[in-house]
Amino acid sequence: MSQHRHPGAPGRAGAVPTLPDLPEATVARLPEYLRALHNLADSGHETVSSEGLANAAGVNSAKLRKDLSHLGSYGTRGVGYDVALLIEQIESVLGLTQCRSVALVGVGNLGHALAGYDGFATRGFRIAALFDADPARVGEEINGLVVRHVDELSRVAAEQLISIGVIATPARAAQAVADQLVAVGVTSILNFAPCVLSVPEGVDVRKVDLAIELQILSFHEHRKASLTALPGTAGSALTALPGGLAATDTQEAIGT
Amino acid sequence: MSQHRHPGAPGRAGAVPTLPDLPEATVARLPEYLRALHNLADSGHETVSSEGLANAAGVNSAKLRKDLSHLGSYGTRGVGYDVALLIEQIESVLGLTQCRSVALVGVGNLGHALAGYDGFATRGFRIAALFDADPARVGEEINGLVVRHVDELSRVAAEQLISIGVIATPARAAQAVADQLVAVGVTSILNFAPCVLSVPEGVDVRKVDLAIELQILSFHEHRKASLTALPGTAGSALTALPGGLAATDTQEAIGT
DNA sequence: GACTGTGAACACGTTCACAGCG
C-alpha cells in the first residue's frame, strides 16, 4: 500500500492500453473537464483552447494543461484540443466506456433523492438495485425499481455485477452495510453516512458529508466576520455587489 | 492571505478571540474531529489520546496533533485531550457557537431530501427558508417550512440573517440563483448543481457533485481491474474478505 | 512512562515561464 512509483521504472516501451497512474488531484478534476467538454460539444464547439476549457471548468489554464499532459494529451499546438477526442480520452481513462452499476443502500430521505437523481444515468451510471433494512420500506417502488431487503444483497449482487456501492443509511448502520458490500465483492463505496468506515485494503471509500461542508463554510463565514470587525481598511467588499461576475479564484482556493 | 504568523509578531500579548488563520486542509478535517469528539463524549469519555481521536476520525495521529497544535491546542502531555474542552475549542474556531441560518433554493428531488435532513439541525444549522422557481412547488410545506418563490428571496433575507445559501437547482438555473444570493449579501454558498459558479471575490463556494464522486470511484475501479488483469502477483486481494476490519489507509489516501 | 507539540525531511500539488511545434 505504500510505495509511489520511481520516475522511470515500470512499463518500459510499448503501448500499454491505459493506466497512466495519474496524480489523485488530477483524477479528481477530470470529471469536471468532462462535464465542461460535453457542454462545449453540445454548443457546437469542435476545438477548445486550454484557456477556454479551463474557464469552463473553473481552474486555471496551466493546471489544466498539466493535467491533460498526464494522459499523454491530444492537443494541437497553435490550435487547442479536439473536443470529441478529448471526451473519448477522458471517458476511457475514467473507465466510463462501460456503464457502471450502482447498488444503493438506504432509501430514507437522502436515498430516495439519490434513487431519483437523473444525473447518474446521464453520466455513466445505472442504479441497479435499492436496499433498505426497514421492512416497511421493502417492496416500495422508486423510479421503476423495487426496494429489497438488505439481506438479499448477496443474492442480487450475484445476478448483477455491482461496480459501486452507495451507503445512504443512518450512521449506526453504515459499517455493517459496508461489511456486507465488501463481502459481496464491492471494492468502491460512496458513503453519505456521517461516520468513518473501516474496510480492507484495496477497497476505496469516498465520503460525502453535507454537514461538514456547511461547517467548513461556517468557518470561512466566521473568519470573514472577524476580519471586517477589526481592521479599518476592509469592510467595503461585503456590501452587495449584484450581477456577480469575475472571481475565478474562490472556487479553486477552496474546493479541495 | 500569505504569511504564516511569525512566532511573536502580531496581536502581541492578550487573548485575541479567534482567527488563527488555519491551513485549509486542517479546516476541512476539524468537522470530522468534532463529530468524533461528540461520539466520544456521548460514550462517557472525558479525555482522548491523539491516537484514539485519530482512529475515530480516520486519520493518523501525527496529522491530528499537527492540526490541533494550530489552534494552540489544549492537550496535556502524558494524558491526552480533554474532550469537552476540545469540542468547545473547535466549535468556537468553526464559528458554530451561534446557530447559522441556511437558505435552500430548489426543492426538487435533492432539495426535498436536504430540507428534511436532520443532520443539519443537530450540527449547528437551521434551515431558515425554502425557495423554488416552479410556481407549482411554491406553497408546499416541507418539514414545517413553506416553500416560497425565489423572487421573494430578498424580502425574506431582509427578515432573517442568512448565513449560507444552498443551491439544489438544475444546472441551468444555478448561476442566476447564485447571483441573487450574492445580491442579498450571502457570502457562502454550497452548490449541488453540476456547474461552475462565478461569484465576486470574497464569496466562498463549495461544490458537491454526486456524479463526480462516482466517476472518481469509477477511475479507481477501472484501474484495479486493469491491474489484476496483467500482473501475476495480485488478484487474491479481490476475493471476498468478510468481517471487514483493518485498513485505516484507504480513506485518507483518497478523501481529499 | 506516556503522550503532546514541533522542527526538519519529505511528498505532493500548483504556478511560472518559456521552449518547441503547428
Place this chain on the structure above:
DNA sequence: CGCTGTGAACGTGTTCACAGTC
C-alpha cells in the same frame, strides 16, 4: 504568431522522529 507541453521554482500538506512535559 498562438497555443501546447513541460522543466524548474515554489508553496502546501504530510510524515518522521524526538525533545519536552506532565
